[in-house]
Amino acid sequence: MEKNSTYREIALGGEMSRRAAVQRLALVLGGTLIAPSILMESCARAANSVGTGDPERIAFLNAIADTILPKTASSGGAADANVGAFIDLMLADCYSQEHRDAVNAGLVALDAAADEANGSPFAEASAFYREDILKKVDQARREAQGLHYFAVLKELTLLGYFTSEIGCTEALDYQPVPGRYDGAAPVTEETRLMA
Amino acid sequence: MANANEYDAIVVGSGISGGWAAKELTEKGLKVLMLERGRDVKHVTDYPTTNMDPWEFPHRGRATNQQKEDNPVLRRDYPLNEINPHFWVQDKECPYTEVKRFDWYRGYHVGGRSLMWGRQTYRWSAMDFEANAQEGIATPWPIGYNDIAPWYSYAEKWAGIQGSYEGLPQLPDSEFLPAMELNIVEKDVADRLRKHYNEARRLIIGRSANITVPHTGRVNCQYRDKCWLGCPFGGYFSTQSSTLPPAMATGNLTLRPFSIVTRILYDKDSKKATGVEVLDAETNQTYEYKAKIVFLNASALNSTWVLFNSATDVWEGGLGSASGQLGHNLMDHHFRVGAGGSVEGYEDKYYFGKRPTGFYIPRFRNLPGQESRDYLRGFGYQGGASRAGWSRGVAELGIGGQFKDDLSRPGDWSIGMTAFGEVLPYHENKVTLDRSKTDKWGLPVLAIDAEIRDNEKKMRVDMANDAAEMLEACGVKNVNTYDSDYALGMGIHEMGTARMGTDPSNSVLNKNNQIWDAPNVFVTDGACMTSAAAVNPSLTYMALTARAANYAVEELKKGNL
Numbered sequence: 001m002e003k004n005s006t007y008r009e010i011a012l013g014g015e016m017s018r019r020a021a022v023q024r025l026a027l028v029l030g031g032t033l034i035a036p037s038i039l040m041e042s043c044a045r046a047a048n049s050v051g052t053g054d055p056e057r058i059a060f061l062n063a064i065a066d067t068i069l070p071k072t073a074s075s076g077g078a079a080d081a082n083v084g085a086f087i088d089l090m091l092a093d094c095y096s097q098e099h100r101d102a103v104n105a106g107l108v109a110l111d112a113a114a115d116e117a118n119g120s121p122f123a124e125a126s127a128f129y130r131e132d133i134l135k136k137v138d139q140a141r142r143e144a145q146g147l148h149y150f151a152v153l154k155e156l157t158l159l160g161y162f163t164s165e166i167g168c169t170e171a172l173d174y175q176p177v178p179g180r181y182d183g184a185a186p187v188t189e190e191t192r193l194m195a
Numbered sequence: 196m197a198n199a200n201e202y203d204a205i206v207v208g209s210g211i212s213g214g215w216a217a218k219e220l221t222e223k224g225l226k227v228l229m230l231e232r233g234r235d236v237k238h239v240t241d242y243p244t245t246n247m248d249p250w251e252f253p254h255r256g257r258a259t260n261q262q263k264e265d266n267p268v269l270r271r272d273y274p275l276n277e278i279n280p281h282f283w284v285q286d287k288e289c290p291y292t293e294v295k296r297f298d299w300y301r302g303y304h305v306g307g308r309s310l311m312w313g314r315q316t317y318r319w320s321a322m323d324f325e326a327n328a329q330e331g332i333a334t335p336w337p338i339g340y341n342d343i344a345p346w347y348s349y350a351e352k353w354a355g356i357q358g359s360y361e362g363l364p365q366l367p368d369s370e371f372l373p374a375m376e377l378n379i380v381e382k383d384v385a386d387r388l389r390k391h392y393n394e395a396r397r398l399i400i401g402r403s404a405n406i407t408v409p410h411t412g413r414v415n416c417q418y419r420d421k422c423w424l425g426c427p428f429g430g431y432f433s434t435q436s437s438t439l440p441p442a443m444a445t446g447n448l449t450l451r452p453f454s455i456v457t458r459i460l461y462d463k464d465s466k467k468a469t470g471v472e473v474l475d476a477e478t479n480q481t482y483e484y485k486a487k488i489v490f491l492n493a494s495a496l497n498s499t500w501v502l503f504n505s506a507t508d509v510w511e512g513g514l515g516s517a518s519g520q521l522g523h524n525l526m527d528h529h530f531r532v533g534a535g536g537s538v539e540g541y542e543d544k545y546y547f548g549k550r551p552t553g554f555y556i557p558r559f560r561n562l563p564g565q566e567s568r569d570y571l572r573g574f575g576y577q578g579g580a581s582r583a584g585w586s587r588g589v590a591e592l593g594i595g596g597q598f599k600d601d602l603s604r605p606g607d608w609s610i611g612m613t614a615f616g617e618v619l620p621y622h623e624n625k626v627t628l629d630r631s632k633t634d635k636w637g638l639p640v641l642a643i644d645a646e647i648r649d650n651e652k653k654m655r656v657d658m659a660n661d662a663a664e665m666l667e668a669c670g671v672k673n674v675n676t677y678d679s680d681y682a683l684g685m686g687i688h689e690m691g692t693a694r695m696g697t698d699p700s701n702s703v704l705n706k707n708n709q710i711w712d713a714p715n716v717f718v719t720d721g722a723c724m725t726s727a728a729a730v731n732p733s734l735t736y737m738a739l740t741a742r743a744a745n746y747a748v749e750e751l752k753k754g755n756l
Contacts (some may be wrong), residue, residue, distance in 0.1 A: 007441075158585055163256075175548075177419060183379055
């Protein structure tokens with residue numbers, strides 16, 4: 001029987017404590033360790049409401065997702081597809097506590113770092129600045145050994161967006177009933193992935 | 196009819212082989228009762244997810260933690276998901292005992308696993324039927340290729356099999372509908388493979404029970420690749436699309452869902468079955484149904500379970516146990532080992548549509564006249580070439596609009612293949628009744644005690660290395676082998692446990708699939724298999740069932756049953 005690679009779980013292993021996540025992000029961003037008071041404040045905002053649909057948390061997740069996959073000339077962005085709500089649901093329903101803890105710690109660190117460097121929480125930072133932060137975090141993700149919270153967020157962002165109605169119909173070529181098969185279709189400027 | 200509970204024939208099970216039994220017996224004029232332990236599934240209207248868009252699945256197809264917690268076996272592989280959970284037996288309701296790990300993925304509903312099957316469809320060759328006898332393995336098959344060949348043709352013409360004519364002795368051609376197309380990379384690799392191995396190895400389209408032209412009133416495949424959700428077009432063979440409609444059309448079929456057959460009723464004086472006992476899965480009431488013949492098509496392990504529970508007043512181990520073979524010789528196909536690599540170029544080509552099959556590389560090891568390997572039998576490969584999708588972006592570095600637009604376009608080409616190998620029939624690989632554990636209905640469960648052994652483990656070395664060697668010979672880059680490990684059952688090709696043979700002392704069934712000790716009981720599902728071959732088994736069940744049904748009706752007419 002065949003598997004659908006679209007739904008294949010990306011292997012995620014290892015362990016990363018919240019403390020380690022915070023420290024790693026601080027290092028990546030070149031900053032000092034973040035003050036505990038800011039951490040606790042951010043924590044209340046970002047990390048303690050998994051799966052509840054808390055609007056502030058969803059907005060935060062949408063800000064991250066939309067920075068990874070923003071609106072372009074050809075298609076809407078991840079926030080348009082409300083990928084933040086999808087990420088929150090997936091973390092609650094399909095991921096382990098270890099993954100949730102890692103993501104929550106990452107969110108706290110991300111917010112706090114944005115706060116410290118830019119004077120505002122991540123979601124309120126400019127698109128340019130958000131992209132700048134996440135590029136560094138993405139680099140850290142790639143270099144990390146074991147579980148990195150941004151690997152989870154990035155994977156869920158891509159899954160959520162490219163299987164959303166906006167992602168399928170605007171970014172990709174969605175053909176519910178192709179009706180035929182062509183094994184050597186020419187690629188043009190308009191060619192998109194089959195959704 | 197003298198009694199409402201009397202029929203000419205009873206068919207136990209409604210999957211691939213049960214559907215065929217019902218079709219053949221009703222078309223030959225018999226009044227048939229088909230018993231299915233699960234619920235009814237109506238063609239099209241009971242495929243709840245088949246027309247859903249990806250975004251309509253809240254978890255986009257993935258299993259939830261709750262599902263995983265509820266299904267410790269299903270979660271081991273792809274059957275646990277959000278797309279078609281309604282077609283897989285939930286572990287909690289139907290437990291079994293794993294003496295050794297055995298992944299048992301079941302479908303208890305009308306149509307059985309014919310709704311979710313992989314549809315790969317291959318004939319066995321003469322070599323496959325002769326191997327046991329030639330090598331002194333297990334017991335010889337009581338039939339050869341020539342006995343089954345006309346029935347392969349018969350089954351194929353109705354079921355509808357797409358494939359290409361190749362003229363290979365180790366993989367006889369079927370009666371094909373027009374073949375699906377290899378994509379451009381697969382075609383080029385196929386050409387290189389032929390040249391490099393001087394025609395001795397071949398890459399062909401995976402033969403499958405998908406129809407490429409309108410066939411027997413069904414609409415041809417629409418290239419959605421959503422077969423396992425049930426096809427509203429009837430684009431692939433299932434009980435619902437192919438065998439149930441003609442059986443119903445005769446007016447001779449009574450289908451009774453929620454009917455768990457608990458035993459075959461056996462009359463020791465006439466040495467025949469008189470019918471079956473049924474436990475109604477909804478009401479827990481017990482019923483008896485009488486018939487002249489019984490076709491047991493409950494799927495390999497469940498057919499054997501029924502036999503374990505039948506005629507125990509005559510044979511403690513159940514009907515068919517006198518041979519000492521009932522429950523033994525459990526087989527599957529071992530797989531999850533192969534190789535893959537990247538393909539350079541072809542950036543100007545993509546594909547349109549979702550083809551519901553891949554390519555196939557027929558067996559090329561241990562063929563007659565070849566130098567033999569350090570194991571018996573062989574394997575084939577299933578694979579495909581494709582362009583990377585958006586999921587490539589998870590591992591890549593990338594953030595922002597350009598990243599998104601790049602991911603929306605086809606990525607690089609790659610090609611990969613997985614070997615499917617023959618598992619030998621070991622007497623030690625067995626199922627037994629575990630009376631210490633019961634299911635939702637208080638019925639004893641099966642205990643499964645089986646594993647792959649030395650022959651399969653040695654074969655797996657070739658299965659990985661040969662794949663890599665062929666890909667490299669065809670110019671594929673960055674070739675990597677893999678062995679993702681395998682536990683018996685994962686192939687969902689349970690075979691054996693009530694095998695056919697030449698003599699009552701070595702087998703449960705004779706050459707016409709009759710139980711030696713009850714000639715009016717026919718077992719034509721995977722249980723009957725005497726060996727496994729390297730190819731997917733369902734077509735052989737179809738052919739054996741049609742053949743046995745024809746024989747049964749002839750014998751009935753002669754008054755022999």
